[in-house]
Amino acid sequence: MSDSKHPERGDGLPSRTRAHRGGGRSVREGPPGRETALTKTTYRRNWVGIGNRAGTELDRFGMLLSDLGRIIGEVAILTPPFLFVLFLAPLGGPYSSVFELFLVAWPTMILVGTLLRGGWIAPPLTEVPGWVRLFPTLILLRLLYFNGTLVVAIYGGQVVANVTATIAIGLVWSLIVAAASMLLFPRVVDEWMARLT
Known part of the structure; x- marks a missing residue:
């Protein structure tokens, strides 16, 4: 049987x-x-x-590695459009540390996404835990959302660093924007799917 x-x-x-x-x-x-x-x-x-x-x-560490691999794949595959523009864009100001801001934003996105997928942290503004499935329409949404997050985190961080004349505040900006955007992504997906159905 x-x-x-x-x-x-x-x-x-x-x-x-x-x-x-x-x-x-x-x-x-x-x-x-x-x-x-x-x-x-x-x-x-x-x-x-x-x-x-x-x-x-898997044990907890194995789950973390499995979820980490999945989120790295999502973010790494879908953010090259912005990365291409990032390295071609003219940069200015005494505190133009775009690469350092990227090194804070990109890993933060991956870490928060991994913790959400495994259930270690719960996304705000939604009743259920968990990450987002790989539907074709959600891949398009990810492409726009992840690249938009990097634009705001990196170029916003550069503006903040130049205005405050300190790179540390720009790095904090980048970290907060990247973490907040990933925490809110499941809620954005709930709204997106509600409009499609």
Whole structure:
């Protein structure tokens, strides 16, 4: 008999699949476009080749690494349009430290996204925890949102640094903008999906 039809094995224990998935929760539970179930389970599925996925139960450190890899992939793949413009744009002012501002904003986006995906922190202004699924329309939204975040974090930080005549305040600006934008992204997605449905 298949475990999928019978959630309990002959010994009365839950099937391996249900145990690993945190009671059989699907990643698709929760609001459209959100991965809420991942915050309640130690089970992670990973891509292992074209058309193939594998899943295992991980400890907390393994979950953190798995979620970190996913968020690095999202941010790294979708921010090169801005990075290309960043290195071609004319820079000015005595405190034009665009590269340092980038080195604060980009890792902050990745760290906060990772913590949201694993459920270590909860996004504000939404009732459910978790990160965002990889729907095609949400990839387009990510492209605009992530690059817009970097524009505000880096160029805004440069303006703040030049006005206050100190790079430290510009770096704080960059950190706050990057962290706040990632914390608010799940709420933005909830609103986006509500308009599409």
